[in-house]
Amino acid sequence: MLLDSTAAGLFPIAPTPFHADGRVDTASVETLISGYLRAGATGVTVLGIMGEAPKLEPDEALNLTGRFIDGFGKLPVIVGVSAPGFAAMRSLSRAVMERGAAGVMIAPPPTLRTDDQITGYYAQAVEAIGGDIPFVIQDYPLTLQVQMTPKVIRQIVMSHPSCVMLKHEDWPGLEKISALRGFQRDGSLRDLSILTGNGGLFLDFEMERGADGAMTGYAFPEMLARVAALQKAGKRDEAHDLFDAHLPLVRYEQQLGIGLAVRKYVMMRRGLIASDAQRKPGSALSATARAEVDYLLARLGAKDELARV
Amino acid sequence: MLLDSTAAGLFPIAPTPFHADGRVDTASVETLISGYLRAGATGVTVLGIMGEAPKLEPDEALNLTGRFIDGFGKLPVIVGVSAPGFAAMRSLSRAVMERGAAGVMIAPPPTLRTDDQITGYYAQAVEAIGGDIPFVIQDYPLTLQVQMTPKVIRQIVMSHPSCVMLKHEDWPGLEKISALRGFQRDGSLRDLSILTGNGGLFLDFEMERGADGAMTGYAFPEMLARVAALQKAGKRDEAHDLFDAHLPLVRYEQQLGIGLAVRKYVMMRRGLIASDAQRKPGSALSATARAEVDYLLARLGAKDELARV
Amino acid sequence: MLLDSTAAGLFPIAPTPFHADGRVDTASVETLISGYLRAGATGVTVLGIMGEAPKLEPDEALNLTGRFIDGFGKLPVIVGVSAPGFAAMRSLSRAVMERGAAGVMIAPPPTLRTDDQITGYYAQAVEAIGGDIPFVIQDYPLTLQVQMTPKVIRQIVMSHPSCVMLKHEDWPGLEKISALRGFQRDGSLRDLSILTGNGGLFLDFEMERGADGAMTGYAFPEMLARVAALQKAGKRDEAHDLFDAHLPLVRYEQQLGIGLAVRKYVMMRRGLIASDAQRKPGSALSATARAEVDYLLARLGAKDELARV
């Protein structure tokens, strides 16, 4: 089933589980998939920035993708295909779509500056992968160094029918969601799914601004799914109560560079993966940092009984 | 009294209060000073990035500084003197020190890349302003685009006796505090005050890592002062309880570009300043954003009775 | 007399002559002015990036500007007023215009990324300095980190009647000149003077593409004036012959970081200024570099008798 603009809910950004010796831990992939489904995921994104994709051999990447596709069944799997060249982007896109992926995600390269350069890049990317593959724009200025205005995003969406989703990860970004939803109300922008990232740091208000859900990798995916659902159901205070209980940890995990180490450590403690190992070169948590996470987990468990580890 | 490495506690980054027509609101400067002293400030920093300093005429900047110096009495006032040229940096530094400032804060220009460029820049700055003026290194990569390792900071400190403080605003930055304190334990770094910024987003753990206090502008400065004090007193859980209550708003205020608008709006609602106006060109809060802040304030007031507005 | 869009010919970017001890060398300012007028300058630009403007005290900057205004008589003097804040930009602009300047030059700050940010910045700058002061857009991506498309430049020009000139310093930039001249032919852009920079490295072809002249500081300004005049007169081969004779030195001078040291050294050897000193912090030529420049000068003198030193 192909991804379309009705996608909503929770698409976790899946980490790649490794054994301590660097091999992909395929058993943990299965545990992780079960955990995501239990948490209420409505889809999943693999080979993202936090998935350690550049450390995978091509066949490893394809195998990993296949396992998620099989595990998620009819739920859509999005595959990150950002690459320094269009040859690699095309090859990977065609391969994962044949394998059953629902769509691909494309981040802009860091050299793009002007509006025309950005829209031009996406036109070239669509030409490279083909107009039949649904794709997601990844808008993540903090890491990618590329700034897309709402108008630029609109132009990409309106020029390419295969663009069905925005992974919104601007920071700050609340007004951007409002601007895009405003474009839709005034008729200048067609339907577009908006899922938000940044570790969930603004998910509470992003949902109120019109986001359709979350696409990020916070180690308690059920919180993301529940906050999204509560907001959709109009239970604002409940949504914020739950969100606020998790915010100290969300904030701690949202540290560039060590965030993945925090996330994998919590996932390991929760039993979602067997080891928090990263393939080399990886970042590691100091003993102090681990103790800080343990402290945050203890405090969280006291507030959210479902989050006890 | 000159700034030295024993400085600790809370040095708020003071905003500049304006009337709606753009004139400096001198009455609000007095209200703000009283508010800071009541909140437990042990010093203050003016003409910082969030102080709209580049919009002030030289005489306005000097008058504003003078008012803070008079209002803070024996407590130290630090003045931001970062400038594109050393002539302006020297003039402003000499002028504010004559007026009674305790020291100056110097941010690196965004073009610096290599370790040698950074240490070379600070050597030139010290030569320009003179070795008799205590100065603060501002380490704020997210905005300033300059990355200083702990070793580079150590080299600057050890090369210049007049360097007495680090405004630590790296992100993530907990390990950097630990590394610098480790240098002191191994004898390779002398005493150095470390105050932390980033709107206070990690103040809870920064204190545990060895920070001496906060230098940032969160609209409830008493929270910053109390968290710093609680941590110094070893009351860890209490510190985190108070911090966590404020975190949803701290997080909301810490949005680049609109953070100052949020901060001034909350300060206006609290009566710390009369108007949330920024001098042109400024950012403004949308009606939706103001409503979001109101909602956060209502929730905060329910948790921290001292924070009711 | 105010700058307008008919400006053409040579506007040298004037360096600031210093004594070895760092004082402004006012006698050399006069020598330099005479040299520029003899070389065929039709105007001059002061306080530019290569003018060491950030090292000047405000009164020094104003005095220097005044001397050029007096020395150039009815010929226009453009003053660089780029500043980190609009207060300083406005003050300097009003001051130099009162003193008799013909217009000001404004460079965008390095943080601008999107098209809207760039046009928004110029709108704010015009509001700050007033719509009655003619201004020049400085388009210099290599140093300023801001990329303006021809469409963005057109939008700035069409939005602000006081925008009369583009200092074109994109690299590569030949097609940009053609695009802008094409906009004028299709009626979407009004008259605009285009003077080119980059040390003159592409002046030969820039004139053929439609530039009106040069605004750069190469140490043999008469070459720039003659190449511009020869191209205007349709003497293409002669223009290239002269240009090519100078190209080895033009290329050598066009080295970021040490270019000003090369330029001042050659100007000193030519008697245009008494000393090649830069005010601290400055770059210095190594003995090897000086010998290389001497070698290039000897070779140049053998080809262009007017360029013998």
Add this chain to the structure above:
Amino acid sequence: MLLDSTAAGLFPIAPTPFHADGRVDTASVETLISGYLRAGATGVTVLGIMGEAPKLEPDEALNLTGRFIDGFGKLPVIVGVSAPGFAAMRSLSRAVMERGAAGVMIAPPPTLRTDDQITGYYAQAVEAIGGDIPFVIQDYPLTLQVQMTPKVIRQIVMSHPSCVMLKHEDWPGLEKISALRGFQRDGSLRDLSILTGNGGLFLDFEMERGADGAMTGYAFPEMLARVAALQKAGKRDEAHDLFDAHLPLVRYEQQLGIGLAVRKYVMMRRGLIASDAQRKPGSALSATARAEVDYLLARLGAKDELARV
């Protein structure tokens, strides 16, 4: 035969010849190899930035590399293996070395800032590809955004015996060559081959500063080889005479973004390749630009009879 630090002379950066329809033009690969050998190449570098490597499928890249290895016989072939991840870098490195390459070239990713980050990256890269593969550091700040000081380069070289060459492409960079050669004289740096890039724009003086030759793709490789040889033979004036004759075209070709289009166009006119096509997405020369190149070629032919086309 493995690359070592005695490498010298000319290693052209080979473009990838394409048919107009985007297929690799294998016949032109042979013509190009013959042309390079006739021009005096002592080696060659493939899959470099100007080789359109990111547009090649993995098997195309390997085939192309194989053809150069076969064509160059005992002369060394260097292969660009820069990649966003170490998995791809390792795979490609092992594959080309098995096929007979002499070494690989590694550029730093644009995110590296501090000295420690740069040396750390090369340590990880060596661990990834193995310490038995000779490698070249590519130092190209203008495009790669990473600034390496001479001290950082020395640290990489001294930490990794397999580092045998620096592709020097800093700009300006003459003093960097002198600094590195000075390190060798004072005994702190071991033997290191230094070949220079930047299209040859400073080759005349780079050889005098101690470079061993050129590694760049200027469309008249024989000029590069001859200038290097003349300088080695102490024929300084002859070297500069020849260099200066080519400088107008060297300068024209050295335009970021369209340089490759100029280069391929000249190579096509010279018969080195059959078509100047680039695989999509590529840059194209305007009719005006082509006419400018034709004009430069006509002028060059009048000065250097060997360069007539």
